[in-house]
Amino acid sequence: MTTETTNTPLHHSRRFGPGGWETGLGHALMILASLICVFPIYWMIVTSLRPENAIFSTRLWPDAASLDNYAYALKAVPITQMLVNTFIVSIAVTVIQIFTGILAAYGFSRWKFRGSAILFAAVALTWLVPLQVVMIPNYLLVARMGMIDTLGALILPHFASAFAIMLLAQSMRSFPTEVIEAAHMDGANHAHILWQVIVPNLRGTIASLAILIFITTWNEYFWPLLLTRSPENSVIQIGLQMFITSEGTQWGPLMAASTMASLPILLVYLVLQRQVIASFMKSGLR
Template sequence: MTTETLSLPMSTSGLQSRKKRRQANLAIAGHALMIVMSLFAVFPVYWMLVSSLRAENHIFDTALWPDAASLDNYAYALSAIPIWRMLWNTLVVSAAVTFIQLLTGIAAAYGFARWRFRFDKFVYALIGLTWLVPIQVVMIPNYLLVARMGLLDSLPALILPHFASAFAIMLLTQSMRAFPKEVLEAARMDGAGSWRTLWEVIVPNLRGIIASLAILIFISTWNEYFWPLLLSRSAENTVIQIGIQMFITQEGTSWGPLMAASSLASLPILLIYVVLQRQVIQSFMKSGIR
C-alpha cells in the first residue's frame, strides 16, 4: 500500500517534466523557424544595401560584403536625379493623402454608424464595392478629369483621386458601431452635439485604430507607382518611385545607382517601422489583409 501511494506523485512529476520538455522543444523549434523566416525577409533588404556599395563592374558579385565598399553609387544617383526633391514630394503626397482619407473616413463612418437613413445599407454596399475595383479600371477616367482641370504634372493631381478610401470608411464604421451606446447617451445628456461627440468622445477612444489605419494609408501611398507614372512629366514634380525607374533605360539598367536610390527610398519606411513597430504590427493584424 505504501509503495503504490509513493509511486503516484513520482509518475505525476515525471509526466509534468516530460510536458515541460516538450513545450520547451516546441518553443525552440518555433523560434528557429521564425529566425529562418526572418532571414528570408531581411536578406533582400540587406542585399540591396550591399549592392548599392559595390562598384559597377562588381555589381553581380556573390560575396556577402564588397571588397571595397564605396558611396560612388549614391553620389551618382544624387547627381543624376533630384532625389531629395522626390523624397519631399513623396512625403507631402503621402501625408496629405493620409490626412484627407482619415478625415473623410471618420466623417462618413460616423454618419453610417450614428444615423439610419433611406438606402443607407445600399450606399454602404456601393462604397464596399468600390474597394474591389482595381485602380487600373478608374485610372484613365481619373486621368481625363485631372487633365481637364489642368493639373497634369503637379502634386495636387497625385492627391486628388485619393480624397476618400472605401477601406477606411468600412473599417471605421465597424469600429464606431461597436462603440458603447451608453457613452454616447451620456455625452448627449451632457449637451454635446454630434460634432463635439465625434471629436471629443469617439475619436480619442479610437486613436489606436486610427493610428493603425494612418500607417497603412501612408505606406500604401508611399509605395504607389502607376498613378504617378501616368501623370508625371518632370522629375521635379514626381515621386521617388518614378525616380528609381529612371535608372532603367533602353541602353541597360544602372544597378548600382538604382540600388542606392532604392535604399534612400526605403529608409523613411524603415524608420517608421523601427519607431512605430507595435503600431505597424497592430495595423496589419487589424486590417487582416497582410
Template sequence: MTTDALYAPARSQVAPRKRATGKAGIRWNTAAGHVVMIVLSILCLFPVYWMIVSSFRPANAIFETTLWPSAASLDNYVHAINAIPIGTMLLNTFLVSSIVTIVQLFTGLLAAYAFARWRFPFDKIIYTLIALTWLVPFQVVMIPNYLLVADLGLLDSIAALILPHFAGALAVLMLAQAMRSFPAEIIEAARMDGAKSWRILWEVIAPNLRGTIASLAILLFISTWNEYFWPLLLSRTPENSVVQIGIQMFITSEGTAWGPLMAASTLASLPILFIYVVLQRQVIQSFMKSGIR
C-alpha cells in the same frame, strides 16, 4: 486510510514525471517555433540587406556574390543624387503621403460616423457599394481619373497625385467597424450633456479610437508612399514627381544601372524603415486590424 497512505507516494511520483514531460514538449515546440521564425525573418530581411550591400558595390563588382563588397564605395549614391533630384522627390513623396493620409482619415471619420450612428435611406446599399469599390482595380478608374485631372489642368502637379485619393474605402470600413463596437452608453451620456454629433465625434469617439486611427494612418501612409502607377501616368518632370518614378529612371532600354538603382532604392526605403522601427507595434496591429484579411 492505509490504502490512501500506500498509494499517495505513487501518485506524487507519477505526476511530476508527466508535468516534466509536458514542459519538455512545450520547450521543444517553442524552440522549433523560434527556429522557423528566425529562418523566415532571414528570408524576409535578406533582400533588403542585399539591396543595401549592392548599393555600396562599384560598377565592376555589382554582380559579386560575396555578402560584403570587396571594395565598398559611395559612388552609387553620388551618381543617384546627381542623376535625379532625389531630395525633391523624397520631399514630394512625403508631402503627398502625409496629405493623403490626413485627408482620408478626415473623410473616413465623417463617413464612418454617419454609417455607424445614423440611419438614412439606402444606407446599407451605399455602404456595400463603398465596400465594393475596394475590390475594383485602379486600372478600371484610371482613364476617368486621368481625364478629370486633365480637364482641371492639373497634369504634372502634386495636386493631381493627391486629388483622386481624397476618400478611400479602407478608411471608411475600418473606422465604421470600430465605431460600431464603441459603447453606445457613452454616446448617449454625451447627448444628455448637450453634445451634438460634431462634438461627439471629435471629443468622445475619436480620442478613444487612437489605436485604430494610428494603425490606419500607418497603412495609408505606406500605401501612398509605395504608389507607382498613378504618378507614372501623370508625371512629366522629375521635380513634380515622386521617388518611385525616380527609381524607375535608372531602368532604360540601354540597360539597368544597378548600383545607382540600389542606392536610390535604399534612400527611398529609409523613411519607411524608420517608421517601422519606431512604430513597430502599431504597424503590426494595423495589418491585423485592417483586413489584410
C-alpha cells in the same frame, strides 16, 4: 516462507513543455523566416556600396565599400526633390483620407436613414474595384482640370477611401452607446461627440489606419507614372525607374536610390512596430 518483491521500472512519459524541442524548432523557423525577409534589404544596401566593377560579386560585404553610387544617384536624378514630393503626397493623402473617413464613418454608424445600408454597401463595393478600372476616368477628369504633372493630381483622386470608411465605421459601431447618450444628455452636439468623445478613444485604430495609408501611398507607382511628366514633379518610385534604360540597368545607383527610398518606411516601422503590425492585422480581410 519468503516473499519476493519485484520492482517494476517506472516509465515516465515524456511531455514536451514550453522548453522542449518544439520551442527550439519554432524559434529556429522564425529566425530562418526573418533572415529570408531581411536578406533582400541587406543585399540591396550591400550592393549599393559596391564599386561598379564588383557589382555582381557574391561576397556578403564589399571589399572596398564606397558611396559613389549614392553620389551618382543624387546627381543623375533629383532624388531629394522626389523624396520631398513623395512625403508631401503621402502625408496629404493620409490626413485627407483619415478626415473624410471619420466623417463618413460617423454618419454611417450613428445615423440611420432610408437607404443607408444600400449606400454603405455601394461604398464598400468601390473597394473591390481595381485601380486599373478607374485609372483612365480619373485621368480624364484630372486632365480637364488642367492638373497634369502636378502634385495635386496625385492627391485629388484619393480624397476618400472605402477601406478607411469601413474600418472606422466598424470601430464606431462597437463604441459604447451609453457614453454617447450621456454626452447627448449633457448637451453635446454631434461635432463635440465625434471629435471630443469618439475620436480620442479610437486613437489606436486611427494611428494604425494612418500608417497603412501612408505606406500604401508611398509605394504607389502606376498613378504617378500616368500623371507626372517632369522629374521635379515626380515621386521616388518613378525616380527608381530612371536607372532602368534600354542600354541596361545601372544596378549600383538603382540600389542606392532604392535604399534612400526605403529608409523612411524602415524608420516608420522601427519606431512604430506595434502600430504597423496592428494595422496589417486590422486590414487582414483586405
